[in-house]
Amino acid sequence: AQKVTQAQTEISVVEKEDVTLDCVYETRDTTYYLFWYKQPPSGELVFLIRRNSFDEQNEISGRYSWNFQKSTSSFNFTITASQVVDSAVYFCALSEFSFSGNTGKLIFGQGTTLQVKP
């Protein structure tokens, strides 16, 4: 069965610290997508990144970076020089991917609550 595990329930850091959120997944599929979403206190889900299973290149977007390693089934998310506005719940998710493409189904991890203190 497919599964996503975010072992860190809550993380608290002081502003300007770097922080890494861990994500480990399980799937038998050879083709799949991995996602990170941010849920700020206002409650909406904000898409951050999507990575397909054939692209193991690390991604950097401003203060955000992602490290995808198929060998360890991990897709970790690092925030550099954290800010108070980064305080949110972060979800890692895995999509089922059929031969014809998207299946419209996501499997989410339990989420990691990040608190950035001033």
Place this chain on the structure above:
Amino acid sequence: NAGVTQTPKFQVLKTGQSMTLQCAQDMNHEYMSWYRQDPGMGLRLIHYSVGAGITDQGEVPNGYNVSRSTTEDFPLRLLSAAPSQTSVYFCASSSSSRGLDLQHFGDGTRLSIL
């Protein structure tokens, strides 16, 4: 661009009452799905649809009904609300076309069952 619209945003029900959570999208997406979010459990898939007239169960379907008569709408029905259904509900839609298959989420419906 409205995207995915969920109504209502908040609702309080008594045990045993019924209600329908509405979800509409204006992007002509084939796929639509409902998730519930509970503390410490992330989002779990309730039901999903791959097109008008086609629905299937997700991970936690019990107590919920869905139908998909049009591409745009995917309502979620609670026939007899139970306190265990207190949750935040998210509707999502996506396209089956590669490159356009990113999921779009509504803003959520916060439901409390007393």
